[in-house]
Amino acid sequence: MRGDVGGTSPFFLREEPIMAEFMDIVRGRRSVRKYEDREVPAEALSAILEAVRWAPSWANTQCWEIVVVRDRAIKEQLQAALPPKGNPAYGAIVQAPVVVALCGRLRSSGYYKDQVTTKFGDWFMFDLGIACQTLCLTACALGLATVVVGLFDHEKARAVLRVPQGHELVALIPLGYPAKISSAPSRREITEFTHQDTF
Amino acid sequence: MRGDVGGTSPFFLREEPIMAEFMDIVRGRRSVRKYEDREVPAEALSAILEAVRWAPSWANTQCWEIVVVRDRAIKEQLQAALPPKGNPAYGAIVQAPVVVALCGRLRSSGYYKDQVTTKFGDWFMFDLGIACQTLCLTACALGLATVVVGLFDHEKARAVLRVPQGHELVALIPLGYPAKISSAPSRREITEFTHQDTF
Numbered sequence: 001m002r003g004d005v006g007g008t009s010p011f012f013l014r015e016e017p018i019m020a021e022f023m024d025i026v027r028g029r030r031s032v033r034k035y036e037d038r039e040v041p042a043e044a045l046s047a048i049l050e051a052v053r054w055a056p057s058w059a060n061t062q063c064w065e066i067v068v069v070r071d072r073a074i075k076e077q078l079q080a081a082l083p084p085k086g087n088p089a090y091g092a093i094v095q096a097p098v099v100v101a102l103c104g105r106l107r108s109s110g111y112y113k114d115q116v117t118t119k120f121g122d123w124f125m126f127d128l129g130i131a132c133q134t135l136c137l138t139a140c141a142l143g144l145a146t147v148v149v150g151l152f153d154h155e156k157a158r159a160v161l162r163v164p165q166g167h168e169l170v171a172l173i174p175l176g177y178p179a180k181i182s183s184a185p186s187r188r189e190i191t192e193f194t195h196q197d198t199f
Numbered sequence: 200m201r202g203d204v205g206g207t208s209p210f211f212l213r214e215e216p217i218m219a220e221f222m223d224i225v226r227g228r229r230s231v232r233k234y235e236d237r238e239v240p241a242e243a244l245s246a247i248l249e250a251v252r253w254a255p256s257w258a259n260t261q262c263w264e265i266v267v268v269r270d271r272a273i274k275e276q277l278q279a280a281l282p283p284k285g286n287p288a289y290g291a292i293v294q295a296p297v298v299v300a301l302c303g304r305l306r307s308s309g310y311y312k313d314q315v316t317t318k319f320g321d322w323f324m325f326d327l328g329i330a331c332q333t334l335c336l337t338a339c340a341l342g343l344a345t346v347v348v349g350l351f352d353h354e355k356a357r358a359v360l361r362v363p364q365g366h367e368l369v370a371l372i373p374l375g376y377p378a379k380i381s382s383a384p385s386r387r388e389i390t391e392f393t394h395q396d397t398f
Contacts, residue, residue, distance in 0.1 A: 019340055022337065023249070023250065023337075025221065026337065027250075027253045049389045051226075052392075053388075053392075054225050054226045054386065055332065056228070056230060058349060060384045062386060062387055062392070064392055065394065065398065066393050066394065067394045067395075067396070068393060068394070068395055070396065074397070112285075118349060118350065118353060119353050119354070120369065125319060125324035126328040126331070126349070126369065127328060128325060128328060129325040129326060129327060129329040129330075129331070130328040130329070132325070132328070133254065137336070138221065138222075138225065141221040151316055151317065152317075155318070160397075161398050163398045170325065171325075184253075187252050189252075190245070190248045193261070193265055194248055196269075197270045197273055198359075198361045199266050199302065199361050
């Protein structure tokens with residue numbers, strides 16, 4: 001039996017899976033650190049935000065908040081929060097036409113009636129990871145590219161973006177058309193991270 | 200200029216974006232709690248694990264470990280780690296043909312030379328979120344469904360799966376063909392979570 005699925009469900013619309021193209025996106029996504037000098041169209045940014053909107057989250061808490069940074073002066077202030085050495089995305093923060101700052105609302109995901117419900121405490125990092133990959137894959141499907149930057153002075157960057165109390169800035173994500181796409185870093189084989197029935 | 204991208208990059212293969220179908224998957228994914236009595240084909244599971252393999256992670260640490268549970272007795276033991284009330288996925292843990300247990304290796308993501316590098320400490324929850332959404336979207340593209348279960352006694356469940364020291368079990372994800380697909384819970388509008396240049 002199939003339930004009520006609305007007009008957009010892949011369960012209902014298709015007989016054939018669209019796996020080949022979907023896997024092209026998953027496998028073709030790269031962390032890109034050089035961008036073309038070309039704006040991100042408003043329609044593309046809207047599609048990316050629309051995709052994030054549909055990300056799942058703990059009890060549908062939707063704990064993400066997104067700051068879209070286009071202002072060059074602010075991008076330069078964010079860059080100053082990165083270590084100049086040791087972060088290969090240092091240049092990209094200013095060079096990319098857009099930097100998406102991914103923030104999370106605290107004390108909602110993983111909570112029930114203001115009490116933590118699991119040993120992991122605030123679950124927002126997990127939900128932001130979900131939102132992050134939704135964003136990166138959608139960008140890739142549009143021919144855009146991203147790189148997820150997590151290594152920076154979070155307090156300094158959150159002050160630049162005026163992130164309010166009760167929220168955290170977690171990742172800065174340069175977004176634009178890729179100028180240089182590196183080959184993929186190697187990955188473990190499936191058998192190296194998969195276990196049957198017990199670990 | 201376009202770099203070396205290999206045979207699978209969407210940047211290279213396509214002139215036209217494949218956004219319509221991709222967005223169908225993102226928007227059509229639902230948390231499903233009733234499954235058909237039908238096995239998950241080995242090829243489908245392989246494709247899902249292959250997709251996870253290509254998820255990005257902190258400095259390519261690939262901190263995920265996955266336990267594929269098909270054994271009914273083990274699923275029943277996992278179910279006993281869930282609160283019988285208050286978790287709508289209680290039945291799904293046993294009813295779904297497969298439960299994917301998503302685990303993380305500690306002290307790698309977010310670390311450099313065995314030292315934490317950000318205020319968030321161990322970054323594995325973020326990376327597992329990325330892996331989780333990669334898994335759920337790929338399942339959806341295959342016509343399969345999932346639900347992410349995070350509310351359970353993690354110590355009890357990790358003992359069932361014999362998850363070793365230095366790792367954490369984070370989420371249990373029933374996987375199978377959907378028998379009943381609920382309508383989507385409401386979402387905030389883009390304007391409600393998006394900010395320009397500063398929060």
